[in-house]
Amino acid sequence: MSTHVREYETVYILKPDVEGIAAKVAEKVTKAIDREKGTLLGIEEWGKKKLSYDILKNNRGVIVQIGYCGGGNLVNEVERELRLDDQVMRHFTLKLSDSVDAEKRKAEYATTKRARREAPEEDERDDGGGRDGYRGFRDDRDDMGMGDEDEG
Amino acid sequence: MKTNYTPRPSTGGAPREGGGGGGRDGGRDSGRGEDRDDDRGGGRRFGRRRVCRFCADIAIPIDYKDTNTLKYFTSERGKIIPRRISGNCQKHQKSVSRAIKQARNVALLPYVSSKI
Numbered sequence: 108m109s110t111h112v113r114e115y116e117t118v119y120i121l122k123p124d125v126e127g128i129a130a131k132v133a134e135k136v137t138k139a140i141d142r143e144k145g146t147l148l149g150i151e152e153w154g155k156k157k158l159s160y161d162i163l164k165n166n167r168g169v170i171v172q173i174g175y176c177g178g179g180n181l182v183n184e185v186e187r188e189l190r191l192d193d194q195v196m197r198h199f200t201l202k203l204s205d206s207v208d209a210e211k212r213k214a215e216y217a218t219t220k221r222a223r224r225e226a227p228e229e230d231e232r233d234d235g236g237g238r239d240g241y242r243g244f245r246d247d248r249d250d251m252g253m254g255d256e257d258e259g
Numbered sequence: 260m261k262t263n264y265t266p267r268p269s270t271g272g273a274p275r276e277g278g279g280g281g282g283r284d285g286g287r288d289s290g291r292g293e294d295r296d297d298d299r300g301g302g303r304r305f306g307r308r309r310v311c312r313f314c315a316d317i318a319i320p321i322d323y324k325d326t327n328t329l330k331y332f333t334s335e336r337g338k339i340i341p342r343r344i345s346g347n348c349q350k351h352q353k354s355v356s357r358a359i360k361q362a363r364n365v366a367l368l369p370y371v372s373s374k375i
Contacts, residue, residue, distance in 0.1 A: 118365050158366035168366065199365045
């Protein structure tokens, strides 16, 4: 029987200054996934990162990304675990696919994950307008400001 | 695309006038040509229509974790750049803005950034 299940990805942010918390939460989540007969694809710790805004008065957080396959209840269960844990400041789940083969996906997860990590760092043409290392568009009311890259 | 044709030499003092934003509704443009930078190409109405970079290169993934790409489509304030400026097609602008909003959820991108 081929097991076609949904694939999910959850990112959660832990408080930055608690030792060994990442392992504990990861274990909880792993157990939850086992309980609901899901397939854990991988846990990836991004490490302590600076957050774009303060969460619970922390401007840093340990970000962990997990991938797993399973049914709908699985997500409830995983999110419940995360919600109950005080050390988890934020969690976010995304459905990546509606129907994948769990076994196959598990085999290829390691490689795709690497590919995602090495997502092409884009080779921006520097628009010349970038001040202070800012290389995007300008936040002007005047949308005519884009002309400066026409030059050869 | 640049035409070397310039009707009048550009007035060096005010290269980026047009702050009223009225320039984009077409009709009045011809009268205001002298205020423009000449890199606009004389009397051309609009900036060059940019091509959607995600259409041009389908290898570029749009992912909320890929903040480097997404940052390009936000202003310094953290606002999402509109499609008419970034040149994205509708389809990709949608996924870009969705990804930006997702990234905001996990504090990878700011909702609002006050550091300017």
